[in-house]
Amino acid sequence: MIFDTIVGIATLRGISALNVVRVSGSDAIVLVNRLFVGKNLETQPTHSVSYGHIVDDGVTIDEVLVSIFREPKSFTAENVVEISTHGGYLIAEKVIESLIKIGCRMAEPGEFTKRAYLNGRIDLTQAESIMDMVNAKTMTQLQIANQGLSGEVRNLINNLQADLLSLIAKIEVNIDYPEYDDAIVMTNEIIIPEASSLIEKIDDVLLKSNTGKVIREGIKTVIIGRPNVGKSSLLNTLLREEKAIVTEISGTTRDLIEGELNLGGIILKLIDTAGIRTTEDIVEKIGIDRAKKAMSEADLVLLVLDQSQKLTDADKELLEITKHKTRIIVGNKNDLGSSVNIEDEKIIRISAKNKTGIDLLESEVKQLFIDENLIGNNETMLSNTRHIGKLKEAKQSLIDAITSAKQNFPVDMVEIDLRKSWESLGEITGDSGTDALISTLFSKFCLGK
Ligand SMILES: Nc1nc2c(ncn2[C@@H]2O[C@H](COP(=O)(O)OP(=O)(O)OP(=O)(O)O)[C@@H](O)[C@H]2O)c(=O)[nH]1
Numbered sequence: 001m002i003f004d005t006i007v008g009i010a011t012l013r014g015i016s017a018l019n020v021v022r023v024s025g026s027d028a029i030v031l032v033n034r035l036f037v038g039k040n041l042e043t044q045p046t047h048s049v050s051y052g053h054i055v056d057d058g059v060t061i062d063e064v065l066v067s068i069f070r071e072p073k074s075f076t077a078e079n080v081v082e083i084s085t086h087g088g089y090l091i092a093e094k095v096i097e098s099l100i101k102i103g104c105r106m107a108e109p110g111e112f113t114k115r116a117y118l119n120g121r122i123d124l125t126q127a128e129s130i131m132d133m134v135n136a137k138t139m140t141q142l143q144i145a146n147q148g149l150s151g152e153v154r155n156l157i158n159n160l161q162a163d164l165l166s167l168i169a170k171i172e173v174n175i176d177y178p179e180y181d182d183a184i185v186m187t188n189e190i191i192i193p194e195a196s197s198l199i200e201k202i203d204d205v206l207l208k209s210n211t212g213k214v215i216r217e218g219i220k221t222v223i224i225g226r227p228n229v230g231k232s233s234l235l236n237t238l239l240r241e242e243k244a245i246v247t248e249i250s251g252t253t254r255d256l257i258e259g260e261l262n263l264g265g266i267i268l269k270l271i272d273t274a275g276i277r278t279t280e281d282i283v284e285k286i287g288i289d290r291a292k293k294a295m296s297e298a299d300l301v302l303l304v305l306d307q308s309q310k311l312t313d314a315d316k317e318l319l320e321i322t323k324h325k326t327r328i329i330v331g332n333k334n335d336l337g338s339s340v341n342i343e344d345e346k347i348i349r350i351s352a353k354n355k356t357g358i359d360l361l362e363s364e365v366k367q368l369f370i371d372e373n374l375i376g377n378n379e380t381m382l383s384n385t386r387h388i389g390k391l392k393e394a395k396q397s398l399i400d401a402i403t404s405a406k407q408n409f410p411v412d413m414v415e416i417d418l419r420k421s422w423e424s425l426g427e428i429t430g431d432s433g434t435d436a437l438i439s440t441l442f443s444k445f446c447l448g449k
């Protein structure tokens with residue numbers, strides 16, 4: 001594909017040692033060469049670095065190093081030039097301005113990666129993994145981003161598509177050449193087991209993706225409880241930081257207080273909340289409403305009880321309203337005794353004040369959300385919500401196909417659902433993506449990526 005030549009800054013604008021201005025397109029080398037005083041870039045080999053100056057209208061802008069990558073062996077599969085300038089706010093800006101003056105266009109966010117995709121060098125899952133690598137905060141996040149970048153997710157989806165395609169092909173043969181005696185008579189009895197076995201494979205991928213998604217996105221965790229049970233103390237202890245105010249006065253915390261914890265590679269996005277009780281205080285009331293809203297949006301609720309006291313009605317009510325959430329019941333103030341027991345419920349007993357039992361709580365969280373074997377064995381996992389959503393769509397179409405088959409619909413009708421499933425899989429890798437999907441996806445990238 002032939003596109004115009006784009007320019008963007010690949011580094012953060014600001015005071016730093018260096019910046020990189022990236023240019024991509026068929027005219028990249030020719031255009032940069034017009035501003036470059038040094039060797040003739042047009043005759044330089046690919047993957048070479050040249051020293052010189054960027055000069056515009058006789059005015060020297062900077063002393064630079066210019067790297068050349070000739071198509072198709074470059075990030076975008078087009079001619080690419082990377083100009084390493086000195087850092088700061090002005091220089092890279094001026095270099096970009098000069099390039100735009102002679103015919104480059106300012107790149108949109110993610111446009112370099114989009115070109116790599118449109119030119120067929122990478123698929124959508126790899127492009128999205130590049131963004132995940134940039135955003136990674138933990139080594140496990142980096143691990144799954146690397147899996148995606150190396151094409152493991154693409155291969156996994158391609159394999160499912162290949163199975164599906166062979167089933168569709170068999171049906172096609174049957175429809176096109178019904179008089180062929182040796183063409184497999186594609187009856188619904190054959191479609192049903194093959195589609196079922198595909199669903200099993202998808203289920204296996206979906207099961208593993210639970211861990212992948214948690215690694216990629218973290219766990220939104222809300223600390224809930226009646227006033228004074230030690231919620232803020234727990235937040236502080238988990239964060240190893242005195243983030244929230246702790247006092248013996250009930251109703252100390254009013255607003256939501258947030259912090260992040262790296263729990264062995266899993267990000268816990270913690271939110272401490274106002275103690276829930278009936279109150280006439282307007283500010284506290286708003287705080288309690290916020291607490292309830294945060295709880296309804298949480299992946300995990302840490303319900304804190306003061307186990308040195310008997311359960312109160314307020315505790316019982318909170319136990320009831322969190323019943324259907326993924327929750328851990330935390331019995332705090334263990335140092336003062338443990339008089340609370342709840343039938344059929346596990347209580348993780350801790351002392352937020354003395355920092356005991358915290359390891360138990362942390363391992364309980366991990367046990368609830370991740371399969372450590374998957375991480376240890378570096379198994380391929382889907383982690384991106386978009387991919388998981390499309391895979392679920394693909395599964396649903398297979399279920400629909402089986403339902404039609406069981407009702408003895410004509411096979412070409414069943415085939416429609418199988419094709420839909422195939423298309424959903426294709427949208428994961430970008431084989432069958434729409435323009436709108438592609439534009440939305442890449443607009444989330446940073447400039448110069
Ligand atoms: N003995 C003991 N006291 C604790 C423990 N955890 C917290 N406390 C005390 O309990 C009181 C309330 O603690 P906070 O962390 O402010 O409780 P909270 O649940 O955030 O309270 P509100 O913000 O008012 O809802 C403070 O005096 C803490 O020092 C604990 O494990 N043991």
Ligand SMILES: [Mg+2]
Nearest residue numbers: 231232252253
């Ligand atoms: Mg508090």
